[in-house]
Amino acid sequence: MSKTTKRTPEKMRFLWSRTLALIAVLALLGFTAGCSTQPSNTVSADPGGAAAAKKDSGLLSRILPSPMTIPSRTSISVRLLQTISSRSAKAGDEFDAELATPVIVEGKTVFPKSARVRGRVVSAKDSGRLQDPGYLQLSLDAIQTESGKWINIQTSSISAKGQGHTKRNLTLIGGGAGTGALIGAIAGGGKGAAIGAGVGAGAGTAGAYATGKKDVSFPAETKLTFSTTREVSVSS
Numbered sequence: 001m002s003k004t005t006k007r008t009p010e011k012m013r014f015l016w017s018r019t020l021a022l023i024a025v026l027a028l029l030g031f032t033a034g035c036s037t038q039p040s041n042t043v044s045a046d047p048g049g050a051a052a053a054k055k056d057s058g059l060l061s062r063i064l065p066s067p068m069t070i071p072s073r074t075s076i077s078v079r080l081l082q083t084i085s086s087r088s089a090k091a092g093d094e095f096d097a098e099l100a101t102p103v104i105v106e107g108k109t110v111f112p113k114s115a116r117v118r119g120r121v122v123s124a125k126d127s128g129r130l131q132d133p134g135y136l137q138l139s140l141d142a143i144q145t146e147s148g149k150w151i152n153i154q155t156s157s158i159s160a161k162g163q164g165h166t167k168r169n170l171t172l173i174g175g176g177a178g179t180g181a182l183i184g185a186i187a188g189g190g191k192g193a194a195i196g197a198g199v200g201a202g203a204g205t206a207g208a209y210a211t212g213k214k215d216v217s218f219p220a221e222t223k224l225t226f227s228t229t230r231e232v233s234v235s236s
Contacts, residue, residue, distance in 0.1 A: 028210040063229050067235040068110050070103065070228060075138060076155060077101045077225040081188050085161075085217040089124040099143070100223050110234050116144040122157050127214035134215035140226050155226040162214040173200030 001108055032035040078097040101112040137159040142150045218224070 033161045047130070061148050067233045068108060068212055070105055070110055070153070070232050072228055074103065074105070074228045075225055076103060076117075076143075076153070076228060077223060078119070078140065080218055080220050080222045081226065083217060083219045084121065084136060084138065085215060086124050086136045087126045087215040087217070089136060091119040091121055091123050093124070094141075095119045095121065095138070096225075097140075103143070111143050112146065114148070118142040118144075118150070123159075127162065129217060132214075135159070135161045136216050136218065138218070145234070151232060153232050154229045156229055158224055158226065160216045160218070162216045 013024050016155065037153045077100040079100045081098060082097040084095055095118075097117040099111055099117060100110050102113045102115075117137055117140060119140045121136070122139050125135040127134040137157050138155060139157040140155040142152050144150050
């Protein structure tokens, strides 16, 4: 009897320790389950955030201006800011100009008057002997927006060629309407007499000089009209 009584407290301590261990395991499982459900609450909140972001995006699209498209065959009239001569110009040379008139599409001004324009000498040849007159070919490369961004464009070209030593004739080839015009016929003045004519319907005035050496020169302030050959998207 005494031996059985001594074993009972040990058995009770063993059962109590097992009970505490079981309680600890259950508590740990409950904590883990609580943590695993927390991300689901976060995920359920995401759709609301996505909707808010979409709403903000729509608001910005209404505030910010949408890009405007300049169609092909749009007239671009410029005024040269420098003299370009076949005597000194080389193919690839850049020249500066400004818009003589604003570029307007569907009643909206895409580029204002006097916006800076960058052009390029496509081809140039100085005057030689007899049947080798001076030649110039110009086109436009880019227009600057009011924010200072340059927009690349592609345009038709305007060409001018001197011909004839004594008559100092000048042939203007191409222009805003893509047509050619023989201008000047005979320059009655002396060396460097100015010859000018209209290029295409509503294309403005194109002026050039044919010198005694048959070089061709477009002086500063000359107004030329080009035409876009492909559409271009313009954003601020």
